[in-house]
Amino acid sequence: MSKSYTIAVAGATGAVGTKIVELLEGANLPITKVKALASKRSVGKTIPFKNTEIIVEELTADAFSGVDIAIFSAGGSLSEKFAPEAVKHGAVVIDNTSHFRMDENVPLVVPEVNPESLREHQGIIANPNCSTIQMMVALEPIRQAFGLEKIIVSTYQAVSGSGARGIAELENQVKEYIDGTPLKELTAEILPAGGDKKHYPIAFNALPQIDVFGEDGYTLEEWKMMNETKKIMSDDSIKVAATCVRIPVVSGHSESIYIEVEKETSVKELQELLAQAPGVVLQDDPSQQLYPQAINSIDDKATFVGRIRRDLDNPKGFHLWVVSDNLLKGAAWNSIQIAEKMHELELL
Amino acid sequence: MSKSYTIAVAGATGAVGTKIVELLEGANLPITKVKALASKRSVGKTIPFKNTEIIVEELTADAFSGVDIAIFSAGGSLSEKFAPEAVKHGAVVIDNTSHFRMDENVPLVVPEVNPESLREHQGIIANPNCSTIQMMVALEPIRQAFGLEKIIVSTYQAVSGSGARGIAELENQVKEYIDGTPLKELTAEILPAGGDKKHYPIAFNALPQIDVFGEDGYTLEEWKMMNETKKIMSDDSIKVAATCVRIPVVSGHSESIYIEVEKETSVKELQELLAQAPGVVLQDDPSQQLYPQAINSIDDKATFVGRIRRDLDNPKGFHLWVVSDNLLKGAAWNSIQIAEKMHELELL
Numbered sequence: 274m275s276k277s278y279t280i281a282v283a284g285a286t287g288a289v290g291t292k293i294v295e296l297l298e299g300a301n302l303p304i305t306k307v308k309a310l311a312s313k314r315s316v317g318k319t320i321p322f323k324n325t326e327i328i329v330e331e332l333t334a335d336a337f338s339g340v341d342i343a344i345f346s347a348g349g350s351l352s353e354k355f356a357p358e359a360v361k362h363g364a365v366v367i368d369n370t371s372h373f374r375m376d377e378n379v380p381l382v383v384p385e386v387n388p389e390s391l392r393e394h395q396g397i398i399a400n401p402n403c404s405t406i407q408m409m410v411a412l413e414p415i416r417q418a419f420g421l422e423k424i425i426v427s428t429y430q431a432v433s434g435s436g437a438r439g440i441a442e443l444e445n446q447v448k449e450y451i452d453g454t455p456l457k458e459l460t461a462e463i464l465p466a467g468g469d470k471k472h473y474p475i476a477f478n479a480l481p482q483i484d485v486f487g488e489d490g491y492t493l494e495e496w497k498m499m500n501e502t503k504k505i506m507s508d509d510s511i512k513v514a515a516t517c518v519r520i521p522v523v524s525g526h527s528e529s530i531y532i533e534v535e536k537e538t539s540v541k542e543l544q545e546l547l548a549q550a551p552g553v554v555l556q557d558d559p560s561q562q563l564y565p566q567a568i569n570s571i572d573d574k575a576t577f578v579g580r581i582r583r584d585l586d587n588p589k590g591f592h593l594w595v596v597s598d599n600l601l602k603g604a605a606w607n608s609i610q611i612a613e614k615m616h617e618l619e620l621l
Numbered sequence: 622m623s624k625s626y627t628i629a630v631a632g633a634t635g636a637v638g639t640k641i642v643e644l645l646e647g648a649n650l651p652i653t654k655v656k657a658l659a660s661k662r663s664v665g666k667t668i669p670f671k672n673t674e675i676i677v678e679e680l681t682a683d684a685f686s687g688v689d690i691a692i693f694s695a696g697g698s699l700s701e702k703f704a705p706e707a708v709k710h711g712a713v714v715i716d717n718t719s720h721f722r723m724d725e726n727v728p729l730v731v732p733e734v735n736p737e738s739l740r741e742h743q744g745i746i747a748n749p750n751c752s753t754i755q756m757m758v759a760l761e762p763i764r765q766a767f768g769l770e771k772i773i774v775s776t777y778q779a780v781s782g783s784g785a786r787g788i789a790e791l792e793n794q795v796k797e798y799i800d801g802t803p804l805k806e807l808t809a810e811i812l813p814a815g816g817d818k819k820h821y822p823i824a825f826n827a828l829p830q831i832d833v834f835g836e837d838g839y840t841l842e843e844w845k846m847m848n849e850t851k852k853i854m855s856d857d858s859i860k861v862a863a864t865c866v867r868i869p870v871v872s873g874h875s876e877s878i879y880i881e882v883e884k885e886t887s888v889k890e891l892q893e894l895l896a897q898a899p900g901v902v903l904q905d906d907p908s909q910q911l912y913p914q915a916i917n918s919i920d921d922k923a924t925f926v927g928r929i930r931r932d933l934d935n936p937k938g939f940h941l942w943v944v945s946d947n948l949l950k951g952a953a954w955n956s957i958q959i960a961e962k963m964h965e966l967e968l969l
Contacts, residue, residue, distance in 0.1 A: 481875070
């Protein structure tokens with residue numbers, strides 16, 4: 274059997290969509306054609322792909338005619354509207370938004386962690402949240418080897434997680450500051466959450482709000498990390514608590530993670546395990562000041578892990594520092610990996 | 622009895638020293654004279670104080686002649702050398718460096734938390750580390766009311782903690798970036814730790830290293846938070862784990878803190894308690910997107926607390942977000958408060 278796919282990218286002109294098209298060039302997938310879909314105002318723009326240029330078409334239901342794989346990264350409401358249309362047209366949907374993630378009929382997949390869930394798909398597969406994905410890549414090998422009882426994570430998230438407009442907002446604020454504008458008066462129109470009422474400067478600040486607040490005082494971003502973790506690891510008994518914070522970094526999410534494992538282990542064993550783990554690059558040598566850094570993660574597909582150390586009060590407690598490019602492994606690259614894995618498992 | 626003090630500020634031209642002289646203007650202390658001491662190269666500079674100007678003198682042993690209170694903020698090695706000299710000359714020393722903090726003959730004091738420790742002083746009183754102080758102000762009222770078993774803290778620390786040169790380094794890197802220098806090539810000569818071998822850009826980055834590494838994989842900054850907490854709270858049984866991270870913020874340290882208390886309580890009770898607590902300003906209303914922010918803490922003496930929420934797995938577990946100006950409550954203001962409290966307790 275020789276298959277080759279027509280792949281549509283919905284939201285092809287956005288921060289993540291652009292990366293998806295770029296990464297498809299090197300993907301381990303036979304590709305006949307890539308269709309770039311976006312809103313009306315982007316129609317006619319061109320996007321380079323291999324030795325040619327793709328002309329952006331409007332995102333409509335009919336645009337999915339003849340499409341085998343549709344990768345969505347155009348916002349939750351557009352996924353809600355068009356993903357079922359793409360499925361009706363015979364495509365398999367890989368959705369980057371949060372819209373379908375907790376739907377019990379939709380597998381939520383990190384290919385290094387739960388590839389077998391793909392077999393249960395009914396047309397739509399969800400890509401987890403960026404901050405969840407890198408944590409899963411780092412912790413799943415530990416869970417498999419030593420069990421995992423508890424996770425407490427505090428994040429240091431980049432503005433690119435809120436799209437190209439978030440990056441522009443940070444860069445503009447930095448320029449305003451250099452030109453003499455006081456910190457509290459920097460122009461803020463997007464962050465901390467595009468859809469929320471108030472906006473605060475992110476330059477030279479730390480904002481403990483990503484996405485909107487729920488009634489229990491947790492933000493939606495925190496809720497995602499906690500609930501997606503349980504779904505991806507297929508274990509509702511894992512205790513997970515998240516505090517999600519935006520900081521003035523362009524790209525690359527960092528996470529300070531505390532875990533409690535079930536079986537005794539050591540820092541050395543964890544380092545050896547993670548050095549071999551799929552998708553992980555271990556950077557952990559305090560004597561050389563070697564640890565993961567956001568700026569070094571940019572444009573790299575790996576999840577970087579370092580600063581592994583034992584808790585001084587709990588022999589089964591460990592601390593880690595986990596960093597990854599939120600636009601790649603946190604979004605675009607994970608989507609491509611899902612498509613590759615489905616091809617490999619002959620699910621397409 | 623009517624007392625009035627001659628106060629020396631050692632390191633008067635530094636980031637913290639400057640703030641100390643500023644704050645002495647409004648201090649609740651009868652002051653006869655302020656002496657500004659610094660290294661030879663600053664001698665002759667003037668510092669405004671009330672309606673006059675103080676001329677900077679050289680930091681020598683003899684400079685402490687006639688001094689009642691000597692506030693040190695000139696680095697650990699200068700405190701080591703000159704603090705005992707100041708004591709010999711009859712001064713009480715309030716030291717901002719880490720040099721004497723764990724000395725069992727030296728009280729380590731946050732005036733809102735353990736003022737009575739001042740009575741045991743033998744000439745030198747230590748000011749705790751900036752990141753420890755704000756955590757103590759927020760957690761001591763909780764410890765007193767409900768007991769405190771465990772603390773897990775991840776910090777988001779500003780560059781001003783590394784002095785005026787740290788601020789200049791961040792600002793220069795930001796300018797380089799705006800002018801087109803790639804992130805990995807920004808000029809780094811100070812951070813993450815002035816005395817360490819390698820230096821990394823802090824602009825648009827998060828560095829999980831503050832101060833040098835110890836053999837157990839924890840940094841000295843983390844070690845300080847863990848050990849100073851136990852000393853200040855006079856309780857070696859409290860479990861404390863810290864991950865200390867520098868982020869591109871000019872001033873204002875933020876902390877994501879998880880605690881486990883001994884007695885049952887609620888978010889509402891904790892909010893009511895902290896709203897009344899000395900030195901604390903509660904900013905906790907998710908419905909109004911109200912929470913502490915680094916840029917709002919600058920030049921304020923308070924410790925701001927918000928985002929208080931119950932852990933979803935442990936009814937005695939709570940999460941908080943704590944922010945304070947590291948140069949004020951984290952350093953200069955706490956020193957002044959120590960002097961005021963010693964005056965109040967008639968220990969001078």
